[in-house]
Amino acid sequence: MKPPSIYRARWRENQSKKIVNGTKTKAVDAQTQPQEDALWGVMSEEICSRGMTKGWRKGPWTAEEDRLLIEYVKLHGEGRWSSVASVAGLKRNAKSCRLRWVNYLRPDLKKGQITSHAEKLILELHVRWGNRWAIIAKNLPGRTYNEIKNYWRTHFKKKTQNFRDKSEKIKSRFLKSQKFKQHHHQQSNTETDINSVVSHNDKKNYYASILNKLGNRIASLPNENVNKIPTLPQGNQEMDILYPNIADQEQDDDFFYSILNDHIPVPVLESSSNEDIMWDGLWNLDDFQCNFSATTYDTSLAIPSLNT
DNA sequence: AACTTGCTCAACCGCCAATCC
């Protein structure tokens, strides 16, 4: 039977936190301590008597629990987690013990910030493997899958979400623009289209600059993919469709990213069917190292349908 | 000073495959 010290210590720890936070709580003094010790004794006995499948402790680990777990692994090695509770005297289930060891106590763990090199590696591996954090972690010695998973969520997920949102905004704006144009066309056949105020040469130059930007961005891609950049459109009608109403720098950037999104072929990766991987692979072309599929560029993708 | 918001990360939960009995 384990003494109730662990439970009592933990409870007092929580009580002291409450006092610090200004919450009214029962004071621990010389008078009440004996009763408390007795109470905790009864409670721990009850917990133990209910068997090892009930009464597991949860929440943050104490230094004492860590010490017990480290001692256990030193003596018995990793992998026998089901016997930790009975052998080490921990009131933690096997899963909890394993997790604590793997993610926090292992002596070979690296502490501190993830380096830029490691960050780049994480990005590359995520493009390759998606959310298979355990595989990614195996390529980063000293880092746990939990750590990498957390790092990804806090540092990269937001960026990919922003890019996704941006693209959705662009698509929405484009559709509105098309509806607007169709509406004007229906109202009056003689009315000047808003896009006609921009000369064809302007559009041609602008689109050429877009392609130039695009070309720079994908310079690091395999050669066979460079040829997939679309050729310049020839007719005025096609140019009108491609050229949106650019009013400010933000819209200009939006348009560039929409072109980028439409023109770079989406890589086909092993086991990568979910949308996240596709988007995550697109947003960071600088780190793009995986092999593209042999699919040829489909120029129809460059011109959104007026019927949508 | 008080409150809100956002970030970080340890820890939990549920699922699943492998292994055990």
Place this chain on the structure above:
DNA sequence: TGGATTGGCGGTTGAGCAAGT
């Protein structure tokens, strides 16, 4: 052989903290 147990993993939560309002 099949049910029970175990270990591994990905998704998610929530406490603690800092920065912003």
